[in-house]
Amino acid sequence: MAFQERTPQNSATLVVTRDEGFVGSACYLSFVVNGTHAARFDVAETAEFHVEPGEQLLRVGVDLMGEMLCGLGKDYWTQRETVIRPGETKFFRLSIDPNGGMDIQRADPLR
Secondary structure (H helix, E strand, O other), X not given: OOOOOOOOOOOXXXXXXXXXXXXXXXXXXXXXXXXXXXXXXXXXXXXXXXXXXXXXXXXXXXXXXXXXXXXXXXXXXXXXXXXXXOOOEEEEEEEEOOOOOEEEEEOOOOO
């Protein structure tokens, strides 16, 4: 949806993967970078986002485009800040705990 084009200004990369698992698997998760809705993640999906170096505010929450049960709780977000340097790649994972709480955490590079 956003941050898909690599340009001289967007020289840093965020690689985001949603965990596998049954909890929350019926709905997408929304991923937001600096206030821009960047993607909708299904279970086990991975995507790259090309951003400007510097401080990034990353948010994960209920699908902004979801309806009915998948649209409940759109005001609840988990957010993390990270600083990324020019040319750097950082990896993150999106997860849902057994109580339905969403999180975004740093992750190991994909192998």
